Amino acid sequence: MGRPPSNGGPAFRFNLPEVTEMEAILLQHNTAMPGRHILEALADKFSESVERKGKVVVQFKQIWNWFQNRRYALRARGNKAPGKLNVSSMPRAVDPANQMRNVLQPLAVGPKPTHMSGNLPSMTPVPSVPGVMRSGSDNSYLEFEAKSGRDGAWYDVQAFLAHRNLEIGDPEVQVRFAGFEVEEDEWINVKKHVRQRSLPCEASECVAVLAGDLVLCFQEGKDQALYFDAIVLDAQRRRHDVRGCRCRFLVRYSHDQSEEIVPLRKICRRPETDYRLQQLHSAANDFANSNQLQKPAPDAAAKTPLSQPSASVPNVAPELKDPSLSASATPATSVQPSSNAATVPAGSA
DNA sequence: GAGCATCCGGCTGATGACGT
DNA sequence: ACGTCATCAGCCGGATGCTC
Secondary structure, eight states, rough: OOEEEETSSSOOOHHHHHHHHHHHHHHHTTSSOOOOHHHHHHHHHHHTTTTTTOOOOHHHHHHHHHHHHHHHHHHHHHHTTTTOOOOOOOOOOOEEEESSOOOOOOGGGOOSOOOTTTTTTOOOTTTTTEEEEOOOOSSSSSEEEEETTTSSOEEEEEEEEEOOOOOOOOOEEEEEETTTGGGGGGGEEHHHHHEEEOEEEOGGGGGOOOOOEEEEEEOOSSSOOOEEEEEEEEEEEEOBBBOOOOOEEEEEEEETEEEEEGGGGEEEGGGGHHHHHHHHHHHHHHHHHHHHHHHOOOHHHHHOTTTEEEEEETTTTTHHHHHHHHHOOOOOOOHHHHHHHSOOOOTOO
C-alpha cells in the first residue's frame, strides 16, 4: 500500500490558501461532505492558480481525499475518550499490537522448576508444573507454547498438569493454556506440539526474520484470530522510523496454505534464530571497532546502542547494512519445533 | 555557543476494506 | 456509488546529544 508520488516527483501538498479555502467550505457544510461539483470546481480552481498552473494539476480525488481525511480527523479529535479499553471478545485471541501472548511473568515460576532445565520429554509427573521454567544454565526463563488439537493454533503454556506415556506413540502432557480455564485443558503430544515459546519481535529484530523461516504468525480471520505456524516466503525491507519496523513479510500459513503479507508485529520468531541477532551484534561491534581504528573520531554507528541496529543508519534496511549477516544467516526451515524447543536451554541458541 | 546529526512526534495525502 | 474508518508511508519541525 505504498504511497509514493505517482509521478515520481515531490509529494503533493496543498498550500495554505487552498487549505484555508477548503476549511471554510467544510465549515459552511457543517463538516459534511460537499457535493461533487464543488470538489471538481475546487480542483479546477487550484489547478488554474498562479502557483500551480502549468506545473501541477490538482485532481478531484485529491480534493476528495483531503475532505475525507479532515472530516475523519475532526471527528477523531472530538471523540477522543481517554482510558477506553479495547477488549477483545474472541476466545484465546490476543492483540498482537502489544506483543503480549499471555506471557507469564518470572514471578509465576514455581518453587522447583530448575530440575526440568528445558528437558520436557523426561519430565516427571509432578502436577501443575509451571509453563515457565528457569533455565539451569543461567538466570533466563524458559517459556513454552503448545499446539491445540482443537483449532491447530499455538498458545502459551501456563502449566504442565500431568504427563503420560502411551504404549504406542509419543508421550503426552496435560497442558493448561495461559489465560484459559480448566475446561480448555488438553493432552498434547510433547514431541510434536510442545516447544519453547516463540518470541515477539522488537523492531530492531526484523533482521532475524528471513525468507524460509518458520515463524508463529497472527492470523486474523472473520471469526477468530490466532497464532499459527507459517513459513516466510519473502521479506520486503523498508525504512524504519519512529514507529519502528515497517518491513513487510509474505508468509504462508502451514495449516491452510494461505498466504498473507504481514507486518513484523504479527510475527513471532523462533528462539533458534537468536544466533542471527548475536551475529549482527558482533558484526556491529567489529564495524564500530574497525571504524575507530581507521577514524579516531567517533561516529554515529559507534555511538548507537547495538540493540538498535537500524537506528544507526535509519534510512537503510537493516539487512542491507551488513552483508555478512544475510550471507551467513541460515534459514530455519529445518527447525524441529518439539525436540528443539523442549530441549534447548534458553540462551544457548 | 555554534554547527551538525539523529531522534521523535505529529501532520498529511493516499489507499483499501467494509458497510449502507 | 458513496461514505466511513483504519492504516500506510513520506515529510517536516522541534528536541536532544555530541563535537569542536
